[in-house]
Amino acid sequence: MVEWTDAEKSTISAVWGKVDINEVGPLALGRVLIVYPWTQRYFGSFGDVSTPAAIMGNPKVAAHGKIVCGALDKAVKNMGNILATYKSLSETHANKLFVDPDNFRVLADVLTIVIAAKFGASFTPEIQATWQKFMKVVVAAMGSRYYIGILEYQQAPEICLANAAFSH
Amino acid sequence: MTLTAKDKKMVKAFWAKVAGKAEDIGCDALSRMLVVYPQTKTYFSHWKDLSPGSAPVRKHGGTIMGGISLAVASIDDISAGLLSLSELHAFQLRVDPANFKILSHNILVVLAVLFPNDFNPEAHVAMDKFLAAVGRALSEKYR
Numbered sequence: 001m002v003e004w005t006d007a008e009k010s011t012i013s014a015v016w017g018k019v020d021i022n023e024v025g026p027l028a029l030g031r032v033l034i035v036y037p038w039t040q041r042y043f044g045s046f047g048d049v050s051t052p053a054a055i056m057g058n059p060k061v062a063a064h065g066k067i068v069c070g071a072l073d074k075a076v077k078n079m080g081n082i083l084a085t086y087k088s089l090s091e092t093h094a095n096k097l098f099v100d101p102d103n104f105r106v107l108a109d110v111l112t113i114v115i116a117a118k119f120g121a122s123f124t125p126e127i128q129a130t131w132q133k134f135m136k137v138v139v140a141a142m143g144s145r146y147y148i149g150i151l152e153y154q155q156a157p158e159i160c161l162a163n164a165a166f167s168h
Numbered sequence: 169m170t171l172t173a174k175d176k177k178m179v180k181a182f183w184a185k186v187a188g189k190a191e192d193i194g195c196d197a198l199s200r201m202l203v204v205y206p207q208t209k210t211y212f213s214h215w216k217d218l219s220p221g222s223a224p225v226r227k228h229g230g231t232i233m234g235g236i237s238l239a240v241a242s243i244d245d246i247s248a249g250l251l252s253l254s255e256l257h258a259f260q261l262r263v264d265p266a267n268f269k270i271l272s273h274n275i276l277v278v279l280a281v282l283f284p285n286d287f288n289p290e291a292h293v294a295m296d297k298f299l300a301a302v303g304r305a306l307s308e309k310y311r
Contacts, residue, residue: 034289035296052289109273113292116277117284125203125220128277132204 002137004079011130016076019115025069026062028111030055036106042099068107075138082141090145101143108135171294171301176243178294183240185286186279190237193282194229195221197274205270211263232271239302246305258309265310268303275299 004012032039034052043049046060055061071089078085093099112132116123123131171179186193199220201208215224235253242249257263276295279287287295 031289031292035293056289113276113280117280117287120281120284123277123281125200128200129204 002082008130008133009079011127012076012079012134015115015119015127015131016072018119019069021069021073022066024111024114024118025065025067026056027065028107028114029065029068030058030061031114032103032107032110033061035110039103039106042097042103069111072138075134075141079134082137083144086138086141087145090142093142094146101139101146104139104142108132108139111135169297169300171243171297175294175297178291179240179243179298182286182291182295183237186283187237189282190233191226191230193275193278194231194233194236195226196229196278196281197271198225198229198232200274200277201271204274208267208270211261211267236275236302239298239305243298246301247308250302250305251309254306254309257306258311265303265307268306269300272296272299272303 030052033043033049033055040049043061043064046064047058048054049058049061074085075082093101112128112135115131116128119127202212202218202225203220209218212218212224212228215222217224219225235250238249238253239246247254276287276292276299279291279295
């Protein structure tokens with residue numbers, strides 16, 4: 001199981017407490033669609049995503065960015081049990097939305113960069129390390145219900161997740 | 169994923185804005201890499217001080233940024249421009265190429281920290297592509 005020190009828990013709460021989901025969510029999702037344009041494949045019904053300006057001004061992108069980032073709140077509030085917290089969201093993304101789980105890592109990286117831009121130098125290397133550990137666990141949890149080797153996963157979830165998601 | 173004319177123009181323009189702080193960028197990126205990805209410390213076991221902003225970290229950060237500047241100047245043929253650096257990394261340093269992605273990520277984080285307004289999404293995608301191209305060029309001579 002993932003262990004968090006008290007310092008790590010308070011770092012994550014402090015960072016998240018300063019994040020405005022309504023601002024950061026749209027910025028992060030928009031940036032994903034611009035920097036990794038193949039991710040637009042999931043948003044065919046969103047209208048105009050043809051240019052960076054169109055993406056950043058698209059109300060459906062903004063609304064969806066808020067939903068996606070809002071879901072991180074569950075992880076912040078349940079740090080001791082992120083795997084269970086995201087079980088059904090992972091299943092939904094795997095079996096209904098058919099989202100490649102590599103996208104979770106991509107979103108996590110972009111979100112880190114957006115938060116770094118917001119916080120500036122106060123996003124210290126140590127805070128970045130704790131934040132990225134938190135992102136790794138969230139990404140692993142979101143990917144947890146995808147695996148072909150579901151039997152191996154049931155028997156040794158930590159190893160399976162570590163192999164799959166901790167390679168960045 | 170080759171660099172388009174638009175990417176090259178964006179990289180050169182953005183680099184011109186940030187080059188003045190190259191040493192700070194290199195120092196901060198390297199510092200973050202060593203803290204956030206502790207496995208990278210294995211390449212620097214010969215340094216006395218691996219803490220963020222230490223003298224060897226600052227000096228080496230500057231060296232790395234020199235390589236990035238060279239890549240910007242060679243942007244029309246990065247492989248040719250970085251040939252001897254690739255040989256250095258392949259035969260002497262033997263840094264696992266996976267680490268180029270890790271350092272690139274930390275460079276992007278530092279660009280966001282230091283230049284939140286200039287490092288907009290268009291600059292981000294161009295720099296991400298450029299740093300990936302630099303990583304590929306450095307890996308060329310490995311095998």
